[in-house]
Amino acid sequence: MILDRRQAITTGLVATAATTLLPAAAMPVSARDAATSGQPPAYYRIKVGGIEVIRVHDGVAARPLDASFVKNAELADVQAALAAAFQPTDKVVIPFTTTVVRTPQHTVLIDTSLGEFGPPTAGAWAKNLAAAGVAAAKVDLVVISHFHGDHISGLRGKDGTSAFPNAKVMVPEAEWAFWMDDGQMSRAPEAMQAGFQNVRRVFGPIAAEVAPFTDGQELVPGLRVMAAHGHTPGHSVFLVSDGSDQLLVWSDTTNKPELFVKNPGWQAVFDMDGERAAATRLRLLDMAAADRLLVAGYHFPFPATGHIARDGDSYAYVPVFWQANL
């Protein structure tokens, strides 16, 4: 090794780069496809005993951060929590990740994301489902946690066709009772009218076939409902289990964990019954921490899967250790 070649080598790199660039045609196809930019497909598999769970990401939506986002916290405290998580403080970036549950007999989809109705920062869901090997025609059950637009819109395209034509659709009984009630719609504030209309767009054409579920019901073997009302009137979470292996599909028990796992008493603007949502949140955080449950959160950062740890008087979110080999 010649020590005084140091500068020459650094300078010489430009020439080396120019002469070793290969034409694209000489590259393997996989490299050529991926070469320009972009992340890998955003899905992540988890084994729960003999059940395969796949987290499938749709993207994110950003909204300007103002005092309305957390109904019972000071804006400065919310900004401080975001800064502590190394996230922007002038906006809230909310990710969306749905869940596929493949049992020996069934391919179940829990929630359907924004589908064709999201902002440009979302909309990767169909592509990510395909990359994960989930064919829409093979989904035989769609389970809905609650009727907010980011959980139901993708069930039906802009042209009115079903995105999962061979799937039964099951929904929380209390959710259906609230949102499909025309009296509730007529009494609701203007800001909620679009939500009621979207529920009718999605479920109207299949209203006679939609099946309700209630607390404790086993939807298919290994997938059980747990009522978690408050965020919405029928908001539900789901326990996937096979033997002693368990995964809790958290739905919107918390929105961003950086805010609402750390501060369970904070009520997001989306929590329709803020007090009840916070009580449910505390109950499920306590259960997840005590039982060391793996938790799949709809609004957790991708891969949107992790554990809940006690942290003093509060809780902390611990993202899953990425398993590249299953």
Place this chain on the structure above:
Amino acid sequence: MILDRRQAITTGLVATAATTLLPAAAMPVSARDAATSGQPPAYYRIKVGGIEVIRVHDGVAARPLDASFVKNAELADVQAALAAAFQPTDKVVIPFTTTVVRTPQHTVLIDTSLGEFGPPTAGAWAKNLAAAGVAAAKVDLVVISHFHGDHISGLRGKDGTSAFPNAKVMVPEAEWAFWMDDGQMSRAPEAMQAGFQNVRRVFGPIAAEVAPFTDGQELVPGLRVMAAHGHTPGHSVFLVSDGSDQLLVWSDTTNKPELFVKNPGWQAVFDMDGERAAATRLRLLDMAAADRLLVAGYHFPFPATGHIARDGDSYAYVPVFWQANL
């Protein structure tokens, strides 16, 4: 919606699944390829101004956990730290993630992983490089942080050929001086002999061309060396910067953050000069936290990128918020 259809629908799902399974030939190619199992390719892109950084994962290695792993901590405390991170306590699972830095003129690879020399739980590196669009022939500079086997072995295949035939190789001057010294090798304990031999296997054939670097040196525009000695005699980290955007390539300043970010004074069995490694670790943790630097850690969980936050008298690792859209 007919409420009393609930049981019939649940029961009926088995029949529905059987009739809606499509033959594989009817599925799109992308779905067919991915359908059976497996995770997406494990790479992750980061923009540092106009520089593209790609974290490329190789896999993990597990070693039984015993009292030797942390030289100056009680085994029970190490086990407790792993349990707090929801990781196994009977073994230590160590991930490996290398770094590609693409500047307008150069494709630089920092460290070369285990290559063909890893356990079955590793070895995905070449596949992940290709998936990320990094052709081996286009790498024009390989930079080595230090000479431990998991950082250099992949530079050369089992057949002796270079994995990056068009690349210059640059290494820490102090690292070269130590490991290439036959006197050091002769005085080293038996457990280190394989390491010395591996250094000779990797660098012997190119000894005359390898270029040394020292603290503060700019290797290519936007990539600067920072000496971080202690883990090994010449262990180095690297600052990637473009304008005000920065990323610190952390190398082995810490091994697993669950242990050594939280407990910077703990000395891993791999820290050759334990006291000096701990002092360097504290200095860089303090710098990363104070400057809110994005940090790429070789042994962080994939995507192996995040921030360092002060946490009482210690520090915490905050994984990056996954950006699916660049």
